[in-house]
Amino acid sequence: MKERDKRSDFKQNLESSMPILGLASFIFILLYFAGAITILSYLVFIVLFASGLLVITVVQKNDANVANNIQKFSEDTYFDYIVESLNSLPDALIIVNKKEEIIFYNTNAQIIFFDNKAFDSEDIIRLTSIIPSANLMNSIQEVREENISKKIDISLDEELFFETNIANAVKGINNRNNEGEVVIYLKNITELKRLSKIRTEFISNASHELKTPISVILGLTETLLNFGDEDPKMQKKFLKKLGDEAERVQTLIEDLLSLNYLEMRENITLEEKVNLNLIIEEVAESLLILTKKEQINLKLSIPKDDTFIIGEQNDLRRAFLNLIENAIRYNNKNGDVIIELFTKDQNAILNIKDNGLGIDDIHLERLSERFYRVDPEDSKKKGGTGLGLSIVKHIANRHNAELKISSKIGEGTQVSLIFELL
Structure with missing residues (x-):
């Protein structure tokens, strides 16, 4: 096949040079019949014939160069395609x-x-x-x-x-x-590793948080079964403790379910038009009994005009409830909790401020982490699960809102939520 291709190429090149070779032969024959065959005529014939052969050589060389250039172009184009593919x-x-x-x-x-x-x-x-x-x-x-x-x-x-x-x-x-x-x-896989670590820590912490009250419940139950009839006062005391621990487990499970619910819905677009004024008033009213129990003065300041944003009413109610309840529980006796809602620069800003003990700066960045507590024992006594601010953070993120926490030891803490106005 290759030999046939070479013969075909040579034939084409020969045909390209035929006019020159033909001219050389014609002049030589003409001189021959004219009786003018001289050294000059031989030289003319040789020059023209050599020119024809040179044409063949040049054409063949040009064809080879073209073929090489085509091959090189193909390889370069293929290489560029590979590089482009690898870069993508x-x-x-x-x-x-x-x-x-x-x-x-x-x-x-x-x-x-x-x-x-x-x-x-x-x-x-x-x-x-x-x-x-x-x-x-x-x-x-x-x-x-x-x-x-x-x-x-x-x-x-x-x-x-x-x-x-x-x-x-x-x-x-x-x-x-x-x-x-x-x-x-x-x-x-850095992000996957991070999420895996969070999930592992979450399961470990959740198991620990559930294990403690369940162990207490089992211990109290066993004591009541064995000795409850002997001491009615002890029976009443232990039953109250059982109720407290059961409530603690219930609260923890509710918070865990809330976190799971929020994570499942974090990519769902918010479309509901909600009035922050009404939600804050409802939450504040629902906490009046707690404020009396903890001897806290609750002060509410909201604008006369309605404050509308796009959001999820139930989620916002849960976030506000967590924040205001924290301000009440972690405050001093006869302390103040000030709830202030106002608008500024196309934003709705909610400030919840107390004049309690305050929080050290080293804790502020970690407050929204799951199960993080400044004082674990005090938190458990007050019914905290360590998930409240984590839930608030999820809700804020879903509403494209900014969560800010500032605090000073001995002066109190302020938590702010900044929303985009409708």
Whole structure:
């Protein structure tokens, strides 16, 4: 087939030079019949014939150059397509040679590992200077020696975590020698690790929080069964304790269910038009009995005009209830709780302020974490679950609202929610 193609190409080139060869032959024959065959005529014939052969050679050479250029263009275009495809991958990709030098990295790797510096083939960068992981280097060596692919998890300073797939590179373009080259694909699982850690801690904390009151309930029940008839006063005391612990379990379960409910609905668009004035008035009224019990002065200040936002009425009621109840429970006797709602710069701002003991600055950033308590024992005595502010934070986030907490020891605490007005 190749020989046939070569003969065909030569035939085409020969046809291209036929006019020159024909002219040379015609002049030679004319001179011959005219009896003018001289050295000059031979020279003319030779020059013209040589010109024809030169045309054949040039045409063949041009055809070869065109073919080479087409092949090179095809390879360059194919290579650019591959690079573009690798750069569009959702995760980081790095290729190293047998010296562990980086010979390519894509756009995501550029952002994560190379301070957004674009790949430059002139740079000599060793993989260990970017990802100092003994596990990764050992796995690369294993992949080379056993001609296998491997998946491992690696971390950088215990801050970034990657699910890493390692495999030998496939044969390169134009049979390029790429022996020992390895492809490393790094999927960023930092957020998954964080969520997994939160879930594990949450389950552990929830189990602990439930275990304590249940153990108390079981102990009290056993005592009442064995000795309850002997001492009516003890029986009454233990029954009250049973009721308190059962209520504590119920409150904890309700808070856990509330958190789960909020997380399931966090991506649902809010569409309801709600009046903050009415919700705050309802919540304040529902806490009047508690304020009398705790001997707290509740002061309410809301605007005359209605304050409308887009939100979920039940969620907002729950958030306001948690915040105002905290201000009442963690206040001094005869203390004040001031609830103030006002508008400013297209925002509705709700401030809930008490003049209680106050909170140290070191605790403020963690107050909305699940099960975080400034004083665990005091919180349990007051019926707290450690989930109240976490619930408020979820509700605020869903309403695109800002939660601010400020406090001073000996002066009290102020919690603010800032909403966008309708």
